[in-house]
Amino acid sequence: MLTHADERQHREDDLMDDQQLNRELNDIAECYVKLVLAIGLHDPFYVDAFYGPEIWRLECKELTLTELQQMAKAKLSCLNSLNLSCIDAKLISRHSFLHKQVSSVDYYLSHLQGDKGSFDVESEGLYDTKSKKFGLCSFESIQDEIDKLLPGEGELAERFEQFRAEFIVPQNKIPVVFEASVDKARALTGVHIELPHDENFSIEFVTDKIWTAYNWYQGNYKSLIQLNQDQPLYIERCMELASHEGYPGHHVFNLLQERELVRSEQWIEYAVYPLYSPISFLSEGSANYGLSLIMSQQEVIDFERDILMPLAGIEGDIEKYHKVLACYKKLAYLDNLVCEQLTDGHILEEDAQNLLIKYGLYTRSSAKQRVKFYLSNRAYVINYNHGEESVARWIEKDGETRKLEHWKRFEALLMRPLTASQFKV
Known part of the structure; x- marks a missing residue:
């Protein structure tokens, strides 16, 4: 039978486990952000928004796609190795999000190196889902x-x-x-x-785009919304x-x-x-x-x-x-x-x-x-x-x-x- 002291110790141990996991996820998250920014040097459309430390963008080095993929796979290994037993549900949710995002980064790096999957394979690799099918009839x-x-x-x-x-x-x-x-x-x-x-956003009218409208989120609760006039x-x-x-x-x-x-x-x-x-x-x-x-x-x-x-x-x-x-x-x-x-x-x-x-x-x-x-x-x-x-x-x-x-x-x-x-x- 557990005493009050035992229960208190268990709670303290669980809290320490949560704090340790959160620190490890913080480290992985920083690497993930820098990895995404580095991919943006190869594909200018990949980074849709970034409002983290500007020094990270300035210090971003142009690594080869092979090097970037090695980094992505290393982060996936780190995520897979983390012990999630008896962990707060909020942190499990954070871990799951990071894992899905880093997995998609890994897939996209293969794509950039010429390994382009079919429409359905790409749907799952990048967006974690496939769409249902319809015929022309x-x-x-x-x-x-x-x-x-x-x-x-x-x-x-x-x-x-x-x-x-x-x-x-x-x-x-x-x-x-x-x-x-x-x-x-x-x-x-x-x-x-x-x-x-x-919060606010500004509106800009543009031409010669492949989309109708676009939101560029800029951080500090501000966006730029562009409307295409084509x-x-x-x-x-x-x-x-x-x-x-x-x-x-x-x-x-x-x-x-x-x-x-x-x-x-x-x-x-x-x-x-x-x-x-x-x-x-x-x-x-x-x-x-x-x-x-x-x-x-x-x-x-x-x-x-x-x-x-x-x-x-x-x-x-x-x-x-x-x-x-x-x-x-x-x-x-x-x-x-x-x-x-x-x-x-x-x-x-x-x-x-x-x-x-x-x-x-x-x-x-x-x-x-x-x-x-x-x-x-x-x-x-x-x-x-x-x-x-x-x-x-x-x-x-x-x-x-x-x-x-x-x-x-x-x-x-x-x-x-x-x-x-x-x-x-």
């Missing part, structure tokens, strides 16, 4: 639904684009319309998530982008980690963001899910009709437009199918463009831009649709319908990120 039935909503002569893609053109935000109106969208998203998010008083901006994209890039999307995702993990816990591994890694699955999935969390579909329609459309000088049947969009968004997984076929060498670039035009109702210009994204980012596309669906299942599990509970789960997921295999429902 799945998208034909969705096109039939859109065809019934937009009857008329000519190809469906032409009718769709002609109808959608009524809802393009004029170039000179984009700043004021997007700012109104950001203000709305920030206000709704702030009701449920306590945001730092000094393609038309449709009215529904304003709230989608404001919530995805800003509130409660990427900007909030990053600032919560900075506040809760980097500053509060001193977990430096979260101060660097390698783009092609498991954390992107949650980052993109939660950002895509964000709009449905802050507004119902009818609330989005009302806000666009009453606020955004007058600001943009647009008139049109917004109710019908969203009925069409609801069908159109069912085509999301076409992204994965076309990208997989292109990545695995089954089709050429022009074939990919034609599939997007025929089945995804893309314009030729937007199809070309999307194929450029596929070629650059490959399996990354699964993080949007598969990521959103996975986050939605996690947030709305157990049939829970109370919005307050959804917000609690969402914030908890952002403050203590899980990788794809950790939050399967």
